[in-house]
Amino acid sequence: MHTQAFCCYAAHTQQIHFACIHIPCITSHLPAMTEKLSFDEHLKNIFGDELDKFLNHPPVGDYIRINTLRTTTDEVAQILEQRGFEVERIAGVDDALRLKSMPYEPTLCLHHFAGWFVKQSLSSQLPVRYLDARPGQTIIDLCAAPGSKTSQIATAMHNQGCLYANDLAGKRMTPLAARLDAMQVTHSVLYNMAAERLPHILPPIFDRVLADVPCTGLGHNDTLNENRWRYETAKNPSSQYQLQYCILMAGCRLLKVGGRIVYSTCSLNPEENESIIHQLITRYPFKLLDIQDIPAIRFRPGMTQYNGMSFDPEVEKCRRVTPWENDTQGFFIAVLEKTDELDSCHRHVDPCAPRVPTRDMNDPEIAPILENIDRYYGISPDNFQSYRFLLGSRGLYCIDGHWESIIDGYQRAGICLAKRRGGIWRLGHSMIQSLSDHITKNIVILNEQQMNEICETGEVDVDPACIESPYPVIKFEPMGCLASTYDLGNGRIRWKRPCVCHL
Secondary structure, three states: OOOOHHHHHHHHHOOOOOOOOOOOOOOOOOOOOOOOOOHHHHHHHHHHHHHHHHHHOOOOOEEEEEOOOOOOHHHHHHHHHHOOOEEEEEOOEEEEEEEEEOOOOHHHEHHHHOOOEEEOOOHHHHHHHHHOOOOOOEEEEOOOOOOHHHHHHHHHOOOOOEEEEEOOOHHHHHHHHHHHHHOOOOOEEEEOOOHHHHHHOOOOOEEEEEEEOOOOOOOOOOOHHHHHHHHHHOOOOOHHHHHHHHHHHHHHHHEEEEEEEEEEEOOOOHHHOHHHHHHHHOOOOEEEOOOOOOOOOOEEEOOOEEOOEEOOHHHHHOEEEOOOOOOOOOEEEEEEEEOOOOOOOOOOOOOOOOEEEOEOOOOOOOHHHHHHHHHHHOOOHHHHOOEEEEEEOOEEEEEEOOOOEEEOOOOEEOEEEEEEEOOEEEEOHHHHHHOHHHOOOOEEEEOHHHHHHHHHHOEEEOOHHHOOOOOOEEEEOOOEEEEEOEEEEOOEEEOOOOOOOEO
């Protein structure tokens, strides 16, 4: 989770009251301090003789992760090189590229809009690699926004299974949903609450749990001023460690016996990392798993001694990534397996939360909508046989067919299929891309010159005979159908893009 999310998360959780759960104070074993250290002393404690290396390491590299469900790494590399990017492959990470030079931000590339890749630091891609997500599993991302790791999980699942994505900050749910939509994730359910509350509505059904918790961000030096201000204004800096531990414990309660949980931060502070893992494995039935090396990453083992504290020797199985030894931000990763049920005071009791049934395509409210879509886009209703549906005030959502019901309390389920605009159900951009091969009506095919024009200005002239509804679909042959536009009349269409993009 990004650093800036922590203050928002902490502020919100102060307003939340939880059921009585005994969680031991994780700072009880720390050396007593008569007064809070200065921020500079705090950094010296964390980095020791390597503080200068941390403070003065050069800017880290830019990376993208490829959506291998849509394309290949080689194809994306070729596309970017044709557009002036200099790219480099990563040894041991087949679905990532380093951008050695960029003529513009890769997020402005049309292929990014179409979900072919996402910009994501190399170290940030590691936790999901070690989660070992597989098709058909039930997985939850406890602190999901803005969605890079969640979409990475979805890719590893091949969009098969049950994916839960949660985040506390309401304003971060929009980019989370947008990221999942861009990657055409159809098997996810989004929750918007403190992660600590999730065991009160969700049963222990999860094969995998990702706890990429809010942290100080002391894994890179470009947010030091923000970190200094946060540390110096905090009444009790150690309260964040308690929050991180509570989130981890929530994930542990949701996990099946034999399941795997990955704990990660973008901080190198042992009090946010090894100390928390030590507390968990010495109190509860969890064991640390080995983390396989990657040729492109120089890993360090977890620390077993810090500031007068000793941690369980098993903590060495954790892995640290330092930004002065790697061309990416600092990170900490621990991979744990649940070996037995928790004791009675921590064991999860099935909350028996109410469930919301999904609907099938023959539902009397759903069938007319699919017929409307067929009328304006030429998509036969038969193409929706593998989906279930949820009809809400904001539109019609489709979700993979194994979701016959959904535990209530969610903010959004599935992916937006269409929204009603007068008498027309207008397809969402992501579903237009997903259903590209099945759209047979209302298509405007653009050549490269026209595509460049609409990307640069938002408008372009087309053959009016192609327009069959107020919302024609643009198609660019190398990429298929991309998005719906607005018919401005006289053969001119407008694409309401939030920013300029490039082919």
